[in-house]
Every structure is written in C-alpha cells, then in structure tokens.
Amino acid sequence: MSAAGDAILAALPRSGEEPRVCPYLMAGFPDPEGTADLLLAAEAGGGAVLEVGIPHSDPLADGPTIQAAGRLALARGMTTRIALAQVAKARTRGLRVPVVCMTYLNPVAQFGLEDFCQAAAAAGVDALLVPDLPLEEMEELEGAASRAGLALCTMVAPTTPDRRLTLAATRATGFVYCVSRTGVTGTGDPTEGASLLERVRALSDRPLVLGFGVRRRSQVVSLTGLADGVAVGSRIVEAARGDDPAASVREVVAELCGR
C-alpha cells in the first residue's frame, strides 16, 4: 500500500463511531483562485478527507447543482492545472488532511495519464476517483497512479453484483466509494445505501465512503457502524455560492460533523 493509501486509511479509521465527513468542492467554484481557501475552510470545519472535483463540460454522474458549479467554473477560466495549483497552495498554507481528486477521464486523458498523476502527486493530491472509468478499463491509470505514489479509489453501486464488489474492493488502494442509490450526485436517500455497505463490508477491509444525496447531520449519524466516511457534495457546493464562501463552507462542514 502506498503512503497516500495509508494516509486515507488513517483518516477514515474503523472505530464504531459515526463516519467522518468528506466534503466535496468543485475546483474553481465560485472562482478559480478561491479553491485553496475553501479547502482550508473545509478542513477547519472538520473535514477528514477532502474531495476536489475537476470541472468537466459533460459530467455524466453529476446532478444539477454540481453540473451548474462546474459550468460556471469553466466559464470563469478554471482548468485542471489551476485546480492542482490550488491544492498545492492550500498545502503550503498548512492543509494536512488527505485530498482526493475526483475527475472524469477525458480531462486526465488529454493532460496525459502519466503527466497528470505526477503533477497531482507533486501538488499534494493523495488519491484519484474517476467516476467514468470502470474496473475493466482501469489498468493504465492504475499503473500511472502507482508510479506517482497516488492511491486509487474505486466506485460501487447498488447494481454492482458481488463478484464485481470483490474486484472493486481488491483494486482500491484508497477508499471504496459506495453510491447510495442508482442516480447522479445530489439525489437519493443515503439510508438506502445501508444494504450496499453491508455487502461490501463483508467482502473487504478497505475504508468505505458513502456518497450521493447526503445533506444533513442526522443522515451522517444514521450511518454509524456502516460507513467509515460520508461524502457530501451538493450541500457544500450550495454553501460555496454565498457572499462569504469560506465561512459558509466551514460552517456547513462543522454542522455536519456535529461541532
């Protein structure tokens, strides 16, 4: 296991306590140079692992909130390079928690898989999560990530049969991202994810992060004993729309963490 994988494991311990909160931020939203501030705010609010989304013109797995944020970021000039530079900036300003870069395949493919992994690792990214890269197509990125010392997270869904769950769990060097229900980000009821979490848990000792549709603290608490982390996306992105994005992001993350 890579050092990056270890950092994620350490940040998402299996403890029987409530799951750790993993806030998702759209890089470049609401403005390209503000992402470092928001990362630091999310950490200050209590985020255990941060997910940074690279905006894409055609985000197939995203619902309206994250789509709109990505579109705005692109319109304001956000690029993959600026996103990585913002992570690096947050690191120099003291960001300590692991960062997972969530990106669709095409921006990474155009950057070059090898170059992207090296640049992401140099910027202080710990792991990658690529929602449109299924297990069957992962090998090339797996190699590039491992050469760069990056961990790779895999995704599973309620429709994933057990045979593939096992495969996803063995291939993950970071966490296993469990999609709470069939759908896109921002939709769904996370309690529907319970049976999926139980199925993966029986097959794997990787950290399990549940995502899609988590908005409230009560939902986080209800996943105690089931998930090691919960990803919260649309709710955080909504918070970043306000007049003082950093303050709102910090406040919402703190609320989700019960602080």
Added chain:
Amino acid sequence: MNVPGRLIVTAPPPRGRYGEFGGSFVPETVVPALQELEAAAVEALGDPRFLADFYGLEAGYAGRPTPLHHARRLSVRAGRPVWLKREDLLHTGAHKLNNALGQLLLAQRMGKHRIVAETGAGQHGLATATACALLGMECIVYMGREDMRRQAVNVAKMKLLGARVEPVGDPAATLKDATSEAIRDWVTNVRDTHYVIGSVVGPHPYPWLVRTLQSVIGSEARAQMLELTGRLPEVVVASVGGGSNAIGIFAAFLEDADVQLLGVEAGGRGPEPGAHGASLGLGTPGVLHGSRSYILQDPDGQVLPTHSISAGLDYPGVGPEHANLMATGRARYVALDDRQALDAFHLLTRLEGIIPALESSHAVAAALRLPDGGGPILVCLSGRGDKDLETVLGREPK
C-alpha cells in the same frame, strides 16, 4: 416480394474495441446493465424468432425493403450514375426506425418497459416514440432547447404519439446535452429502463448493436445494386452525425476492397472551433458519452460547442468504428458546409422530386463533388426533408 435485407450479424468486438477506439467509459451503476444488454443482444440476434419478429415489423410496418432509385437527372449533373438508397421512404421518414424497432424488441425481451432516448433532429426521438406506441411502452425523449425550436414539427409528432419530450439545457442546447441527460436518466432508472441510443456512439455494446440493426440498409442496397446494375458501386456516400446510416450502408461493402467509402460530416459555417461538427476531420481522440473516438474538444479535454444547419449532424463526437475506418484508411471522410448542403437540398428537390433531409443533403452534395466520368455512386438518402422546411425557408432571400 417484401423481403427486407438480412442483418449483418458479427460477434461483438472484445471490450468494444475498434482498434484504439471504442470501449465503455461510464459510471459503475450502469456497467452491469451494459453487460446484460450485450449478452441479451447476442442471444436475440442468434434467435430465429427474434429475427422473424424484427423482419416482420420491418416489412409489414416500416416498409422495407426501401427502393433503390436511379437518379437520372442528378446523374447528368454528376457526370456519372447516381443511385439513391431511399431510407427517406421508411415509416417516420428516416433510417432511425430500423434501430428503434430492433432495440425496442430487445427491451421487451429483457422485460424493460420504460424507454428513454435522446434526439437531435427529432428523427430518432420520433422513431422511438412511434415504436413505443406500436409496442405499448412508456417513452421519454430528451431534446436540447435549440433543437426543439428548429425541429418543432417532430416535437409535436412525438407528443401526439404519447411520448414525454423533456427540454434540456440552455436555449442553445443540442444533441450533446440531450445525450448526457438521457444517460443520467438511465443511470437513475436503470433497473426498469432501457436507453435507446440513436446512433453508433456511446459505450459498448451500443456502437455494435446499432450498426447491426442498421446493416439492413447496406445488405439491401448491395443486393439491389447487383440486381439492377449488375455491378457494385464505385463509391458509397453517406452523411455522418454519429454515423449510424453511414455504418449501416458501409457494413455490406467493407470486404469489397474496390468499393470506396465516403463519409460526409457537417462543415457548418467554417473550420473555426464551434462553427462545425466535423469530429473526424478536425477533432482529436478523446472520450465522450462513454467511448473513445474523435471528438471536438479544447486542449483541456472540455468538449466544444458545434454548429450545423442540420440538427442531426450537430454533434461533437462520432462512432468509434468510423474513427477506426479512418485510421486504417478503409473509409475517407470530408466535411461540407451549410451552403453546400442547402444547394444540394434544392437541386435534388428540383431534379428528382425528392425533398431530402438536410443531413442527407450533405451526402448528395459530396456525391456531386466526386470527379465525373467514374462508375456508379450509391448515396444513402437517410431521410426526408419535411422536418427541415422551416429552416430552409427561413434561409431564403425574401
């Protein structure tokens, strides 16, 4: 006798690869459904009862075989014989119905009764809505707001047929946005929903499945050429949006090394980024809507806007098999612009009494630009132009 051409059934390419193109790049939620679809399609295409149902609908409902017309006055213009494969005479007015009928029979067999589709020109949406009415299935069609405006007649028809037409995106949204939204619906409702993609694009097995269902065009046209002219065409020409009518007709001639294959993309207003839909001619390899092919994108991998006078060619991607046919040199691709397509639209209308779809007009325009004096040209006349009258008349000097 009303006997439709036979489908050209090949084994699905391993992992959906056409050379370095193709594949399946989609969220995990739908991966099991795609694997199921591939298995179900292989099984159905090997089942004589399924094929009998399909050919039965093609002959008795859709109107196959479609005629092959010797366009005599157009041939004089071209300086060589031109033959038109009349997919415009298929029920609903375009080749899209071949695919919709086949996929809906398959969906029925798989026990899926909710159908989603994307549409650009509205022809695929119309074909899907029609087949859903025939087979009693629920139909939701996603369509970009710009396309809803310029293809209003097809929107009205889809609604009459009982489909729900969901407007997508901002006022400029077209086929790309509609496709993304249809995929999101499918990701959400995958358990009871079949996604009927309208062209040879998308994740494996769609490019293979749609090609197989459209190969009825090529196998008919090849037999008709042999019967009526005693020879094969020298060139086969077809318009390329996603590439389904083109692959459908090319499929029968791939092994005929002497037959040239020519695909025609949308040159739009010119070669500047955002002004055309020439993915093969001016794009670069990338991943869009689940497969690797040529796409129109910026250096960061963001997909660019497109333009064509023809909604069906207004798309920043193209089927992966076309990308590979271009890479291997087996087929050649050119782009013709809005003006050239419009000129061909009027020419065919006046010379042959056939009002073509603007998509098909691109193919006619390319045929007229081939050197004269050569052997016969076979053009896939993929659809009729009723849906485009408003666009064309709006362009005429008052």
